[in-house]
Amino acid sequence: MTKEAFWNKHHLGCDEHxxxxxLREDKDYIPELSRIALKNGEVIGCIMYSKAQVVDGLDIHEIVTFGPLSVAPKWQGCGVGELLLRETMKLAAGKGYKGIVIFGEPDYYPRIGFKTCDNFNITTSDGKNFDAFMAIELAQDSMKDIKGKFYESEVFENLPKEEVEEYNKNFPKLKKLRFPGQWD
Ligand SMILES: CC(C)(COP(=O)(O)OP(=O)(O)OC[C@H]1O[C@@H](n2cnc3c(N)ncnc32)[C@H](O)[C@@H]1OP(=O)(O)O)[C@@H](O)C(=O)NCCC(=O)NCCS
Structure with a gap:
């Protein structure tokens, strides 16, 4: 489902699946916050959370990130993504997490309340800010004392192309196509 949701969406093919x-085998995965959406027993949506940090010198703030968030193509635009987000944000708040920082679709997440990280004095690990780098507080002012550089789990950087190609053999073959709007 994740492969179908992301295939050719942002890049040629995808590696999110x-x-x-x-991620589900990784030490940083947080299963208690992650959820799938089911319709008649079929998985039509999925959101996965993992541990992340905002580091300011010796101050290390434990926060969370999510990704991938995916909705099956035929169910996109029906509110499933928003439902998964709102439900899991409640769970994360209930477990005492102060905020969520993500790299995500800059035109989608602001409708849920995400703001670019420059609003929180948070930068990427190499000191950058841009539209796709966003955060949300899980309670009022819960991130007011959190500033610094954002680090997500190493698992996000450890997706070699050859391993993705090998893993693709487990699924029906999809064609790699170029579309306008892809990021690269
Ligand atoms: C992005 C995604 C998770 C949104 O979930 P969804 O269930 O389709 O979206 P919702 O039903 O909650 O919200 C629908 C609204 O969001 C908008 N929207 C959906 N995807 C969007 C996107 N990529 N960019 C901007 N707006 C988007 C829709 O136009 C719609 O707006 P409207 O209510 O004004 O008509 C889903 O479309 C998806 O899986 N996309 C492919 C994978 C992906 O890009 N994941 C996110 C990567 S950060």
Whole structure:
């Protein structure tokens, strides 16, 4: 489902389905916040959370990130993504997490309340800010004392192309196509 949701969406093909595979075995994965959406027993949506940090010198703040978030193509635009987000944000708040920082679709997440990280004095690990780098507080002012550089789990950077290609053999073959709007 994740492969179908992301295939050719942002890049030629995708690797998010392999990320799902790796993340669920990873020490940083947080299953108690992650959820799937089911319709008549079929998985039509999925959101996976993992541990992340905002580091300011010796101050290390434990926060969370999510990704991938995916909705099956035929169910996109029906509110499933928003439902998964709102439900899991409640869970994360209930477990005492202060905030969520993500790299995500800059035109989608602001409707849920995400703001770019420059609003929180948070930068990427190499000191950058851009539209796709966003955060949300899980309670009022819960991130007011959190600033610094954002680090997500290493699993996000450990998706070699050859491993993705090998993993693709487990699924029906999809054609790699170029579309306008892809990021690269
Ligand atoms: C992005 C995604 C998770 C959103 O979930 P969804 O269930 O389709 O979206 P919702 O039904 O909650 O919200 C629908 C609204 O969001 C908008 N929207 C959906 N995807 C969007 C996107 N990529 N960019 C901007 N707006 C988007 C829709 O136009 C719709 O707007 P409207 O209510 O004004 O008509 C889903 O479309 C998806 O899986 N996309 C492919 C994978 C992906 O890009 N994941 C996110 C990567 S950060």
């Amino acid at each position: 392999y990320l799902v595979h790796k």
